[in-house]
Amino acid sequence: MMSEKFSMRNYLRGLKYPFCSGCGNFTIANAFLRAVFELGHKDLSKFVFCSGIGCSSWIPSPYFLADSIHTPHGRSIPVATGVKLMRPELNVVVFGGDGDIAGIGLSHLIHAARRNVDITVFMVNNMVYGMTGGQVAPTTPLHMKTSSTPYTSFEYPIDVVNLVVEAGACYAARWTTIHQKELREAMKKAILTRGFSFVEIVSQCPTMFGRRAGFKNVTEMLEWFRKNSISVEEAERISEEELSGKIVVGEFIRRTRPTLTDMIREVMRKAKEETSIEG
Ligand SMILES: Cc1ncc(C[n+]2csc(CCOP(=O)(O)OP(=O)(O)O)c2C)c(N)n1
Ligand code: SF4
Ligand SMILES: [Mg+2]
Structure with missing residues (x-):
């Protein structure tokens, strides 16, 4: 469809990303910008980005050549909700980490999905x-060594994709950084979804996680993702025991329902009708 070749430079300010070598955030930024390009956007003028605090919250700003807002830790979704209500014609996109979105900001995620705010959360x-x-973090797999659990973690991790499905999301998917094509396609679908959309990207942090968890290098981490990923369809066929430690990837939901903006407009229309009859 498009004759021009994709270049990340067209979408970036030219600042150097602060990520460690081998960090999954590079792959994710690339996948997103490619998705945007494949959707036909020559620039990011139809987007606003909101993010909180954390390495992954640096994916959009100030690096993307776009309007963006950094919020306090965990508060990107309420800010994105405000932006969407005021500028419904724009694609409002949140980038955040598992700590930012599923830890301190978890209640905002659930309520945005419940309200069906027309935003996209990565x-x-x-x-x-x-x-x-x-x-x-709430997403750390069981029995993993981290800096705060040197004798391994002892809490069950949260399944954030299933949580947003239950809460009412219109689109939800999970992929890892090795599924580059699938991730890009999911990002496109999420952006195009009318309603709340969510993509979880399982990603490698070689510096703060990989080393401690016992991975020698990035390749070993990616191999771990590859070996343990199973599709949503396959996951349905196996027992809960067999599912333990697996990364279930694919599309979990795709549905349509009125968005928060639709609902507000409808209530306002009815209220106007009623008040004009009375007046
Ligand atoms: C209110 C508040 N609490 C705690 C912090 C410290 N803090 C900064 S980033 C962060 C967690 C980042 O983890 P995550 O969101 O998973 O992002 P990552 O760096 O892993 O990409 C924390 C706890 C903070 N900045 N503000
Ligand atoms: S600490 Fe981890 S997540 Fe942060 S930039 Fe380095 S590799 Fe990436
Ligand atoms: Mg994190």
């Missing part, structure tokens, strides 16, 4: 609080 699940030194 959650980078590197299984720890990367930026602050690799502490255990």
Whole structure:
């Protein structure tokens, strides 16, 4: 469809990303910008980005050549909700870490899905609080060594994709950084979804997680993702026991329902009708 070739430079300010070598955030930024390009956007003028605090929250700003807002830790979704209500014509996209979105900001995620706010949330699940030194997160798999669980973690991790499905999301998917094509396609679908959309990206943090968890290098981490990923369809056929430690990837939901903006407009229309009859 498009004759021009994709170049990340067209979408970036030209600043140097602060990520460690081998960090999954590079792959994710690339996948997103490619997705945007393949959707036909020559620039990011139809987008606004909101992010909180954490390594992954640096994916959009100030690096993307776009309007963006950094919020306090965990508060990107309420800010994105405000932006969407005021500028419904824009694609409002949140990038955040598992700590930011599923830890401190979890209640905002659930309520945005419940309200069906027409925003897209990309959650980078590197299984720890990367930026602050690799502490255990709500997404850390059981029995993993992290900086705050040196004798291995003892809490069950949260399945964020299933949570947003239950809460009412219109689109939800999970992929890892090795599934580059699938991830890009999911990102496109999420952006195009009318309603709340969510993609979890299981990603590698070699510096703060990989080393401590016992991986020698990035390749070993990616191999771990590859070996343990199973499709949603396959997951339905196996027992809960067999599912333990697996990364279930694919599309979990795709549905249509009125968005928060639709609902507000409808209530306002009815209220106007009623008040004009009375008046
Ligand atoms: C209110 C508040 N609490 C705690 C912190 C410290 N803090 C900064 S980033 C972060 C967690 C980052 O983890 P995550 O969101 O998973 O992002 P990552 O760095 O792993 O990409 C924490 C706890 C903070 N900045 N503000
Ligand atoms: S600490 Fe981890 S998540 Fe943060 S930039 Fe380095 S590799 Fe990436
Ligand atoms: Mg994290």
